[in-house]
Amino acid sequence: MQLIFLGPPGAGKGTQAKIFLDRSGIVQISTGDILRAAVSNGTDLGKQAKAFMDKGELVPDSVVIGIIEQRIQETDCKKGFVLDGFPRTIEQAEALDAILAKLNIALNHVVNFEVPDEELVQRLMGRAAQEGRSDDNPESIKNRLQIFKDKTQPLIRYYEGKAILRHINGTGSTAEIAEKVKTVVGV
Numbered sequence: 001m002q003l004i005f006l007g008p009p010g011a012g013k014g015t016q017a018k019i020f021l022d023r024s025g026i027v028q029i030s031t032g033d034i035l036r037a038a039v040s041n042g043t044d045l046g047k048q049a050k051a052f053m054d055k056g057e058l059v060p061d062s063v064v065i066g067i068i069e070q071r072i073q074e075t076d077c078k079k080g081f082v083l084d085g086f087p088r089t090i091e092q093a094e095a096l097d098a099i100l101a102k103l104n105i106a107l108n109h110v111v112n113f114e115v116p117d118e119e120l121v122q123r124l125m126g127r128a129a130q131e132g133r134s135d136d137n138p139e140s141i142k143n144r145l146q147i148f149k150d151k152t153q154p155l156i157r158y159y160e161g162k163a164i165l166r167h168i169n170g171t172g173s174t175a176e177i178a179e180k181v182k183t184v185v186g187v
């Protein structure tokens, strides 16, 4: 089963992808995690990505599309995968469709996590205190929420048109949201 977890930063996509992995064995692919690992390992990819990430801007499409194209062909993805934080632009979504078509893989569900802005800001500031992520500062948070609205929200229409979009109210406890994911995805 192939899924996309779609939603603004702080919506709980990563947390839910980890819970889903524990339950189903279906791997989580987070472009944010891959990029952060590249930054901390000081690779060329990391050097390229760091400035964008610190400002809360998107890393160029060609870079993240290349990461995903490679990653989904690794053996642990045979059973399926949850894309967490990708695609974030229409160009990424179209590239993903082309890659999946070439590999003869279907996309089963796009789960859209809906959380009000005020709660997102609170959650992201809480995460900044706990995890010390360099992009969880007020300026970057504001930027990331705006970029979500401008670049990523249009994906809702895009996937609505493909009839694979499922909406979830992303407020409430982690366990409650996990139950909602189970209901819409069926696993």
Ligand code: AMP
Pocket: 009, 031, 032, 033, 035, 052, 053, 054, 056, 057, 058, 059, 060, 061, 064, 084, 085, 086, 087, 088, 092, 135, 144
């Ligand atoms: P995340 O952990 O998903 O919030 O991602 C952290 C940062 O990594 C984002 O603010 C972007 O700078 C970068 N990033 C992650 N995924 C993508 C993507 N699909 N496209 C562009 N940039 C991305």
